[in-house]
Amino acid sequence: MEYSTLIKRIFIIAKSKWILHILKGNLFSLASFEVVSNLKEMVPELHYIIDVGANSGQFSKVASYFYPEARIDAFEPLPNLYSKIKKTFENKKNIRIHNVALGNENGTIMFNKNNYGHISSILEISSTNKHYPKQENDLNQIIVNIKTLDSLNLIKNKTKGNALLKLDVQGYELEVLKGAVETINNIDYIVIEANLEELYSNQPSFTKMNNYLNEREFELMGMLDFNLGDKNKYIEVDLLYKKTEKRK
Numbered sequence: 001m002e003y004s005t006l007i008k009r010i011f012i013i014a015k016s017k018w019i020l021h022i023l024k025g026n027l028f029s030l031a032s033f034e035v036v037s038n039l040k041e042m043v044p045e046l047h048y049i050i051d052v053g054a055n056s057g058q059f060s061k062v063a064s065y066f067y068p069e070a071r072i073d074a075f076e077p078l079p080n081l082y083s084k085i086k087k088t089f090e091n092k093k094n095i096r097i098h099n100v101a102l103g104n105e106n107g108t109i110m111f112n113k114n115n116y117g118h119i120s121s122i123l124e125i126s127s128t129n130k131h132y133p134k135q136e137n138d139l140n141q142i143i144v145n146i147k148t149l150d151s152l153n154l155i156k157n158k159t160k161g162n163a164l165l166k167l168d169v170q171g172y173e174l175e176v177l178k179g180a181v182e183t184i185n186n187i188d189y190i191v192i193e194a195n196l197e198e199l200y201s202n203q204p205s206f207t208k209m210n211n212y213l214n215e216r217e218f219e220l221m222g223m224l225d226f227n228l229g230d231k232n233k234y235i236e237v238d239l240l241y242k243k244t245e246k247r248k
Helices: 003-015 018-023 030-042 058-066 079-088 173-178 206-215
Strands: 048-052 071-075 095-098 107-114 139-147 163-167 189-195 218-228 234-243
Touching: 030 058, 030 218, 030 234, 048 058, 058 071, 079 095, 163 173, 173 189, 173 206, 189 206, 189 218, 206 218
Parallel strands: 048 071, 048 163, 071 095, 163 189
Antiparallel strands: 107 139, 189 234, 218 234
16 A cells, blocks of 8 residues: 555544444445545535546445435446446436546547556546556556537526536546536536646646636635645645535
């Protein structure tokens, strides 16, 4: 285990109730538990969640526990992970799983599938990225379907209840937002994993991402989690944005 990862896990366990849930038989991802438990404190009620970059379904699993009445649409383009998520939630009628990538176009796109699924991305890992162990960077490319959120009309004309968009797509978040211009008009909160260093080639800077959200009347509400990299640098942060009142 990387030293930085060990430090983070000790920190989370020391400050959270994750271990109590494990003892009760609730097997939650530690990182996702940190994000969603902090989210629950800041946003007590959610009625609809769009989970983009669902990976193995860990975020949706914790979210469905803390927000049991919420409907969830989860998106994961990798076929092996999609099958895993589908099996996990086969008895959850309020959770729908979609085997598709999201972005700013409709069609197909080349996807970089890494050994460690969490760092798989449409973007290539940057040649200057020193934070991912070499064995995790081994990859193969596959073709996946891609759609825009707006083309799916998942949340058109929302009239009540809090809706959240969660984005964890390894540097491709801005492209997803560009394909969700109409969708985010009906979104109240956005959780986004922001990269603080160039982890992927051609990824937007944090400043660019933050400005894009601010221009659409979303303001930073707080940090939910963080990831440490080489030499214990903060390389990724999970941030919560809230739509300002004047936009609602």
